[in-house]
Amino acid sequence: MSAPPATGPSTSPAAPGEPAGPARRQAVDTHCPYCSLQCGMRVRPGGAGAPAEVLERPDFPVNQGALCGKGRTAAEVLSPAARLTSPLVRGTDGVLRPAEWSEALDRVADGLLRAGAAYGRDAVGVFGGGGLTNEKAYALGKFARVVLRTSQIDYNGRFCMASAAVAHQRAFGLDRGLPFPLEDVARTGCVILVGSNLADTMPPALRYLTELRENGGRLIVVDPRRTRTAEQADLHLQPRPGTDLALALGLLHLVVAEGRLDEEFIASRTSGWQRTLPGVMAHWPELVERITGVPVPQLREAVAMFCDAADSMVLTARGPEQQAKGTDTVSAWINLCLATGRSGRPRSGYGCLTGQGNGQGGREHGQKADQLPGYRKLDDPAARAHVAAVWGVGPDDLPGPGRSAYELLDALGRDVRALLLMGSNPVVSAPRAAHVTERLRALDFLAVCDVVLSETAALADVVLPVTQWAEETGTTTNLEGRVILRRRAVDPPPGVRSDLEVLAELARRLGRDDGFPTDPEEVFAELRRASAAGPADYAGISYARIAAEDGVFWPCPAEDAPGTPRLFLDRFATPDGRARFTPVQHRPSAEEPSPEYPYYLTTGRVLAQYQSGAQTRRVRELNAAEPGPFVQLHPRLAARLGVADGELLAVTSRRGRAVAPARISAAIRQDTVFMPFHWPGEGRANTLTNPALDPASRMPEFKVCAVRVEAEGSAASGEVGAEVGAEVGAEVGDGARDDPS
Ligand SMILES: Nc1nc2c(c(=O)[nH]1)N[C@H]1C(S)=C(S)[C@@H](COP(=O)(O)OP(=O)(O)OC[C@H]3O[C@@H](n4cnc5c(=O)[nH]c(N)nc54)[C@H](O)[C@@H]3O)O[C@H]1N2
Ligand SMILES: Nc1nc2c(c(=O)[nH]1)N[C@H]1C(S)=C(S)[C@@H](COP(=O)(O)OP(=O)(O)OC[C@H]3O[C@@H](n4cnc5c(=O)[nH]c(N)nc54)[C@H](O)[C@@H]3O)O[C@H]1N2
Numbered sequence: 001m002s003a004p005p006a007t008g009p010s011t012s013p014a015a016p017g018e019p020a021g022p023a024r025r026q027a028v029d030t031h032c033p034y035c036s037l038q039c040g041m042r043v044r045p046g047g048a049g050a051p052a053e054v055l056e057r058p059d060f061p062v063n064q065g066a067l068c069g070k071g072r073t074a075a076e077v078l079s080p081a082a083r084l085t086s087p088l089v090r091g092t093d094g095v096l097r098p099a100e101w102s103e104a105l106d107r108v109a110d111g112l113l114r115a116g117a118a119y120g121r122d123a124v125g126v127f128g129g130g131g132l133t134n135e136k137a138y139a140l141g142k143f144a145r146v147v148l149r150t151s152q153i154d155y156n157g158r159f160c161m162a163s164a165a166v167a168h169q170r171a172f173g174l175d176r177g178l179p180f181p182l183e184d185v186a187r188t189g190c191v192i193l194v195g196s197n198l199a200d201t202m203p204p205a206l207r208y209l210t211e212l213r214e215n216g217g218r219l220i221v222v223d224p225r226r227t228r229t230a231e232q233a234d235l236h237l238q239p240r241p242g243t244d245l246a247l248a249l250g251l252l253h254l255v256v257a258e259g260r261l262d263e264e265f266i267a268s269r270t271s272g273w274q275r276t277l278p279g280v281m282a283h284w285p286e287l288v289e290r291i292t293g294v295p296v297p298q299l300r301e302a303v304a305m306f307c308d309a310a311d312s313m314v315l316t317a318r319g320p321e322q323q324a325k326g327t328d329t330v331s332a333w334i335n336l337c338l339a340t341g342r343s344g345r346p347r348s349g350y351g352c353l354t355g356q357g358n359g360q361g362g363r364e365h366g367q368k369a370d371q372l373p374g375y376r377k378l379d380d381p382a383a384r385a386h387v388a389a390v391w392g393v394g395p396d397d398l399p400g401p402g403r404s405a406y407e408l409l410d411a412l413g414r415d416v417r418a419l420l421l422m423g424s425n426p427v428v429s430a431p432r433a434a435h436v437t438e439r440l441r442a443l444d445f446l447a448v449c450d451v452v453l454s455e456t457a458a459l460a461d462v463v464l465p466v467t468q469w470a471e472e473t474g475t476t477t478n479l480e481g482r483v484i485l486r487r488r489a490v491d492p493p494p495g496v497r498s499d500l501e502v503l504a505e506l507a508r509r510l511g512r513d514d515g516f517p518t519d520p521e522e523v524f525a526e527l528r529r530a531s532a533a534g535p536a537d538y539a540g541i542s543y544a545r546i547a548a549e550d551g552v553f554w555p556c557p558a559e560d561a562p563g564t565p566r567l568f569l570d571r572f573a574t575p576d577g578r579a580r581f582t583p584v585q586h587r588p589s590a591e592e593p594s595p596e597y598p599y600y601l602t603t604g605r606v607l608a609q610y611q612s613g614a615q616t617r618r619v620r621e622l623n624a625a626e627p628g629p630f631v632q633l634h635p636r637l638a639a640r641l642g643v644a645d646g647e648l649l650a651v652t653s654r655r656g657r658a659v660a661p662a663r664i665s666a667a668i669r670q671d672t673v674f675m676p677f678h679w680p681g682e683g684r685a686n687t688l689t690n691p692a693l694d695p696a697s698r699m700p701e702f703k704v705c706a707v708r709v710e711a712e713g714s715a716a717s718g719e720v721g722a723e724v725g726a727e728v729g730a731e732v733g734d735g736a737r738d739d740p741s
């Protein structure tokens with residue numbers, strides 16, 4: 001690939017066969033706004049009122065031109081008709097009305113200032129998002145710590161990869177989703193894919209699994225549903241939701257029993273095995289079958305496939321991670337890799353498939369409650385001193401660690417009285433969403449920066465309309481740890497400003513005239529310095545290098561140093577260089593089925609919608625494909641309930657009640673129902689979910705709770721979407737936040 005200029009709209013020629021006349025501005029190489037695959041694409045401005053177009057970009061190695069329907073249609077959300085183009089402020093009549101930017105920004109500054117003055121700095125909260133670019137995530141964290149001086153900042157990534165992040169740190173001393181590029185997946189011998197429905201959640205990545213199998217490799221998928229991904233597998237294990245920890249322990253038990261340990265690797269490159277072994281031996285196959293529902297012969301088959309291959313990998317996604325024991329669950333899968341020597345060498349290892357566009361970078365640069373840029377720890381004196389020096393403040397001026405995402409949302413209107421929210425839609429996506437909505441309403445002041453009037457923005461006192469992906473330049477870090485450059489390809493409509501401009505303007509109003517540049521490359525230059533010598537070291541990465549090298553893998557400590565596509569080949573990032581086993585034990589989910597709530601509810605995604613749907617529900621083609629919520633259930637369960645396909649079902653948990661049409665399918669276990677979480681309203685899955693938190697990662701248990709399922713009409717009366725009862729299994733005490741050790 002040729003090296004385009006470092007900044008500004010760089011262009012590439014028109015697609016073959018396309019006229020590149022002067023009337024048409026040229027297409028620009030950039031990346032998709034949505035998931036962590038960050039597919040390369042080209043965007044061509046429409047000109048003369050015509051919409052912008054998304055074109056293929058075959059030269060970007062990760063997706064090689066392939067795009068899913070969401071990426072292909074992403075330009076639709078750029079159109080002024082789909083989005084906000086004026087700030088909105090809530091009038092004394094309670095109605096949001098258009099306002100000038102100066103008035104809106106004054107109102108936000110005033111709202112944040114007042115709460116701080118009346119109740120103290122920690123009464124002002126900030127909630128960010130893993131879809132924000134590195135530059136925005138960095139600036140938001142700095143704004144919270146330097147301007148607001150609050151400890152109360154966290155972000156939606158806590159709902160996403162937090163458990164894998166802690167498990168990574170525990171075992172390897174470093175957290176990067178995949179420690180190897182995706183291309184290695186095609187070249188290993190066996191992949192166990194745990195709770196990932198990649199065929200729907202990152203479709204172009206499916207080709208790596210297809211290639212794996214074409215190369216003679218085997219694929220094992222672990223999912224309570226026979227998804228399109230599971231259909232590709234040589235072996236599909238279909239456990240009860242919330243039992244992956246027992247499953248991993250059971251497989252490792254068989255590894256030990258069958259003499260398949262890699263004793264040499266354990267001795268030379270790991271620590272903690274002897275402490276871990278008793279927990280493994282306590283999970284014998286028959287017990288594991290009883291807990292998981294996976295028959296012993298399938299366990300044996302999985303172990304044979306995994307160990308017979310010369311190289312193998314375990315990849316996890318949200319299935320095993322979004323559990324109140326997600327961290328221990330991931331540790332159990334890592335233990336399996338370590339005990340079999342499948343780590344710290346090429347074509348083998350454990351990886352987590354991150355989720356949001358900047359799910360990786362978004363958790364490295366300081367919008368997480370316990371963190372400073374470069375994946376530094378906020379409670380580490382050396383880290384504080386380094387970052388404070390870059391920010392031009394004293395180390396003691398930096399606040400300490402704050403609350404995790406759900407705990408922060410739960411504290412709204414109580415300890416936290418004003419909130420600035422950027423890049424998330426928790427009314428739809430947070431667990432126990434009716435309660436979270438109530439907490440948002442209880443705030444003295446809420447400001448939301450968004451592209452569209454999301455369900456959360458609709459509750460705000462001030463809404464600030466911002467520019468989006470193809471209208472601005474910035475970096476994201478994809479699931480491989482590859483830092484890539486999204487380039488500005490089109491002009492934003494009049495009336496919107498970038499998140500960086502918003503932060504700069506607010507900082508100025510709150511007494512800080514400098515330190516908040518609005519040019520992304522300038523912000524990135526500062527981020528490089530702030531991250532230098534930290535675990536996620538970006539010091540050597542520049543926009544020019546990213547363009548020239550198809551992205552640069554961190555850590556990259558100097559401009560003349562190569563990036564690091566493959567981690568841990570010589571040593572792990574722990575003090576002694578050894579990977580650490582973690583002793584873990586299976587435990588039940590926070591809520592197990594009971595006579596009153598006899599079924600498991602699990603939740604997740606569909607191909608055509610993205611997250612809270614704020615963006616994709618505004619795209620015609622995607623809505624036609626997936627117009628609304630549904631409840632997937634097994635034909636036998638449907639028969640027992642007397643419902644036909646498409647008839648309304650009421651699903652009730654201890655948090656509330658949701659109603660959506662039945663989608664009957666033999667692909668799901670008989671004891672489990674599945675709901676996608678993309679919609680607000682009466683079919684909102686998160687009305688039902690349990691905010692029980694993992695003690696180490698503070699990740700909520702999105703993937704398991706207990707529900708009652710009835711044909712709507714026969715169901716007990718109750719206000720749809722409202723909280724029922726006060727009984728909530730949340731564990732929201734002062735537990736350890738993110739500390740792995
Ligand atoms: N189309 C689409 N793609 C997306 C997104 C989107 O919203 N829509 N979001 C992006 C983001 S942020 C993320 S985090 C990723 C998520 O990507 P995935 O993790 O692939 O998505 P999910 O559908 O949440 O969960 C995956 C699977 O976990 C299974 N599962 C449920 N409970 C359990 C369990 O207890 N154990 C196991 N082993 N599996 C279980 C579900 O049946 C589901 O098929 O997708 C990214 N890509
Ligand atoms: N039941 C259930 N709930 C879940 C999950 C699950 O599996 N089951 N998964 C969880 C996971 S993994 C995730 S990641 C969360 C995601 O859930 P959310 O945090 O709600 O994510 P999005 O819907 O992507 O929200 C992003 C918002 O930011 C806006 N936006 C986009 N780009 C920008 C930008 O550059 N600047 C600003 N200011 N705004 C922008 C979008 O329009 C949108 O309103 O949901 C979690 N919730």
Ligand code: SF4
Nearest residue numbers: 032034035039068071
């Ligand atoms: S797979 Fe993800 S990054 Fe690629 S086009 Fe689809 S949504 Fe965009």
Ligand SMILES: [Mo]
Nearest residue numbers: 159160355356
């Ligand atoms: Mo996510």
